[in-house]
Amino acid sequence: MTLLRICGVHLAEVDYILKVSPRAKSVRLKMTPHGGLVVVVPPGFDKKKIASLLLHHEYWIKKVTAKFDLHRQTPQPLFDNGLPATIVFPDFTESWSLAYAQTGIGEVEMVERPGNRLLVSGDVANTSLSSRLLCSWLKHRAQVHLLPALEKLAAAHDFSYDSAGIRLQHSRWGSCSSRRSITLNSKLLFLPDHLVRYIMVHELCHTVHLNHSASFWSLVQQHDPLWRSNNKEMKSAWKYVPQWISAER
Ligand SMILES: [Zn+2]
Numbered sequence: 001m002t003l004l005r006i007c008g009v010h011l012a013e014v015d016y017i018l019k020v021s022p023r024a025k026s027v028r029l030k031m032t033p034h035g036g037l038v039v040v041v042p043p044g045f046d047k048k049k050i051a052s053l054l055l056h057h058e059y060w061i062k063k064v065t066a067k068f069d070l071h072r073q074t075p076q077p078l079f080d081n082g083l084p085a086t087i088v089f090p091d092f093t094e095s096w097s098l099a100y101a102q103t104g105i106g107e108v109e110m111v112e113r114p115g116n117r118l119l120v121s122g123d124v125a126n127t128s129l130s131s132r133l134l135c136s137w138l139k140h141r142a143q144v145h146l147l148p149a150l151e152k153l154a155a156a157h158d159f160s161y162d163s164a165g166i167r168l169q170h171s172r173w174g175s176c177s178s179r180r181s182i183t184l185n186s187k188l189l190f191l192p193d194h195l196v197r198y199i200m201v202h203e204l205c206h207t208v209h210l211n212h213s214a215s216f217w218s219l220v221q222q223h224d225p226l227w228r229s230n231n232k233e234m235k236s237a238w239k240y241v242p243q244w245i246s247a248e249r
Pocket of ligand 1: 205
């Protein structure tokens with residue numbers, strides 16, 4: 001089963017050992033594989049502050065815990081799942097860093113963390129399963145970014161369409177149906193801005209001409225004077241799409 005969990009999980013409770021050290025100048029967090037979390041504080045430290053401190057370091061605590069869990073369950077290799085350490089969407093100046101933790105078998109889950117971090121845990125050595133999960137997440141990001149961008153472009157150039165959606169497609173960047181329903185490929189997120197815009201203009205022009213006639217290209221020309229070079233560039237635009245997506249089955 002593939003689970004996509006996107007939420008702000010809070011560290012409600014975490015077990016820790018409190019150590020008061022006369023040598024400590026400030027509070028310090030330590031994590032050991034067998035002893036768990038140790039909070040070292042100087043004498044006289046206000047213990048009420050510990051809860052907010054743990055919350056502040058929540059990501060680190062969970063990451064290190066997951067790492068220890070990983071070593072406990074699979075002492076030999078880490079994982080070599082070929083999945084990305086970072087994901088960048090250039091047109092939307094957004095980048096994500098990813099961490100993986102092998103914590104079980106048969107399913108994977110993902111949690112978004114503050115600071116654009118993704119924690120993927122579960123059967124992460126299963127590349128196909130993990131990649132499918134990342135692709136579902138990608139579709140979600142595409143909905144967040146591409147659909148409003150299309151709407152804005154349509155409004156600015158006086159186009160209208162009936163509906164718009166996102167799909168992760170293998171061979172099409174976008175499409176427009178006779179019902180003026182536009183579909184955009186999630187993979188557009190990896191393309192430079194001029195190409196994303198070109199695809200959107202192209203599909204919006206199909207709401208007027210549902211073909212590739214001279215009238216269609218003349219309309220495209222009005223809204224994207226560089227359409228010829230952009231159209232040509234699109235032939236090799238697959239190079240922008242990271243390889244891990246093709247692991248998705
Ligand atoms: Zn077309």
